Amino acid sequence: MPSVTNAFARAMAQAAGMTLRDDGALIVEGTVAQRLSQPANGRIPDTDYFELLDWIRRRHEDEVALVGAYARQIRVDDIGVLGLAIKTAPTLRASLERIERYWRVVTDTAVYCLDAGANPALLTFEARTEHHPVLEFRNEGALAGLAHNMRRFVRGDLVLDHVSFRHPCRCDPARYAALFGCPVFFEADRNAIALNPAMLNLPNCLGDAAVSDFLTGHLEREIGSLQADVSVRAALLRRITPALSDGVPQAADIARDMGMSERTLYRRLAAEGLTFRDVLTEAQSSLAKDLLRDSDNSIAEIAFLTGFSEQSTFSRAFKRWFGQAPAQFRHKVPMR
Template sequence: MSSHSYNRIKMPQGFWEGLRQLGIASHDVTRKAGLPLTIISETTVSTTQYYAIWQAYSDLTGDVAQGIIRLATVYEVTKYPPPILATYHARDYRDALHRMARYKQLCPPESLKMVEMGEKCMIDLEWIVTDQTCPPLLVGLTLAFLLELGRKGTGQPLTASAVEFAQPMGDVQALEVYLGCPIRTGGSRNRLTLHRKDLDLPFLTYNEELLEILSPALDHTLHEYKVNRSMSDIVKWIMKRSLSAGCPEVQTVAKELGMSDRTLQRRLMDEKTSFVHLLTQARHEQARMYLTDLSLNIKEVAFLIGYEDQNSFYRAFRAWEGVTPANWRSKHAERYAKPEDTFTGR
C-alpha cells in the first residue's frame, strides 16, 4: 500500500503530557524535529512528521532503551483513546491483545500480527509504510506497551519470553531487565514473544459494562475506516501482512474481511483488478523492500514473500524487473553495503 494511504497519522492522546512528566518540554521536541510549535495542537500528522517527533524524543532522552522504559512506565491509562482504554477492561490478557490488534488497524503505519504456538505467543510488529525508516524507540515502545498492558491488567510483574528487534536499541541490558528476557537486535523482524500461559490470566480491571459501551464505537470506526479505503488497498495490506506465513488464499483473505470469496472477487472486479494481480503486486513491492535489507539472503527474501523455493522467486523477479534479485540488489542497495559485502551469494 502506498504511503499516500497513510498520510495522516493519529498522535497518541497524552503524548505531550507524558513528555512533560518526564521533564521534556514540547517546544524542545518540535524544535528538534524541525516542526512548527503548532504541531502540538494537531490530532493527526503526516508520516514524516510522526517519525520526526518520535526521533526528536529519542534524541532528547539520550538513550533509546531508557526512552522506551521511561515513557512506557509513566504513561497514564486514562490518557489513552477509548479503543485502547477498552483493552485495559478486557476479560483477560488474550482478549486485551486481540482488541489491541484490532485497534491497530486504525493506527497506520503499523500493524500487529499475533500467533499462538506451543507454549509461546508471537506478536510481530509490521510497518506498512516501507519508504521511511521508523525510529527504533517507537518500535521498542510499541512492543513494550503490549507487555505493560498485561502487567497493568493482571496486576502481576509479567515478563516476556524473548524479544527481537531489527534495529539497535541502545542500552540493551537495561531493556532486558525491564522486559525480563533476552533481547536480540539486528534481526529480520520486530517480535515480542510472550508466555502463552500468561494470556489466560484474568484482568483485575475487567469491566463488562464499559466494554459494551466502547466496543460498538470501535466496530463503527473500523467499518468507516474500511469503507473509506478501496477494497484493493485493504486486500493488498492483508496480503503483505500475511506473506511470511505462506501464499495467502482468497478464502483466507475473504474470511478476514467477513465476506465470501465470491463477494471479494466481485468487489475486486468492480475495481478492475483481481486477487492474483494484487498478490503479484504485493509480492513485488515487498521483494524490493526486503532486498534493500542486506541482512537477508535471497532465500530468506523468497520465504518472506510466500515462495517455498528460491528458483520460483528468481523466475518471478526476473519477470518483474528483468534482472535477477542479486543484480537488482547490487544496483539499488549498493549504498547500504559494507565494504566486505558481496552480492554473488546473496
C-alpha cells in the same frame, strides 16, 4: 488511507527529547526539523508516522534505550476513551479483550489478538500495513509500551512469561530482557506477549465494570462509524504483505479474514480492474525492493520473506518485474 493516533507520534518525539506540535511540526533544539501532515481527527497517515519513527531512530544512538523511553512516555490515558475503558475494566483479561476489539479506533495499521485459552496465554500483535523498514522498531515500541502500561494499571504483581518478536535481535538480548522484565525471544513465529493464564484474572487498580461498560458502549458507536477503506487493493496489500514470510497466502483465506467469500473478493477486485494475482505481485515486488534497499538480509532470505521457496524462482520473478537481477538492483540503489 491507514492512519495512526497522533498520541503515538507525540510520545515517540518526547521520548527522543523532541516536541511534536499540533500543526505537525517536529521541533528539535528550538527549530523545525521535520513537518508532518496536520492531524485530522487526532490521527495522521501511516506513512507520516513511519517516516517520523525512522527519522528519529536513525538519529538516536541507542535504539533499545529509545524503545524504553517510549514505553515510559506513552500512557493509556493518551488514547482517549479506549484508554479509560482499558483502565476501568475489572480485570486484566477484560482490558486485553477491549484492546483486541477496539484497537482500530487508534490505528488500522495493526491489530491485537488475544488467545486466553493457550498456555501461556498470548496477546499477539499483527501488522495490517504494507512493509516499511521501521516496522521492527515500531513493533518493539508497541509491545514495550503495552507491557509497561499493564504493570501500571493492574493491581498486584504482574509477571510476564516471555515476549517474542519475529525479527532478528539487533542488540544484546539481555538488554531487551531487562527492558521487559522477562525472557525475550527473537526470530519467533509471532510478535507477542505471553503470560500465565492466571495473570488474566488480576484485578485492575481502577476497575469499575459499570464505568467500563459505559465507555465500551461509546467505543462500539465509534468503531461502527469508522469508514472502511473502499479500496480492496489497499486492504489486500495490508494483509498479504506481512503474511508472505509464511508463504503465498491463499485467496480463500484472505477473503475469510476480510469477512467475505472468495467469489465476492474476486468480484470486488474486478470492479477495480484487478485480479488477486495482480495485488499479490504488487505486494511481493514492493516488499522485495524495500528489503533489498533497506535490510542486510541475503537474497536467499529475501526470497523466503517474499513468499518464494527458491532463490532462483525469486530472481527470475524480480528480473521480470524490474528488468534486472536482485543483486544488480541492490548494488545500484543505496540503503536509505
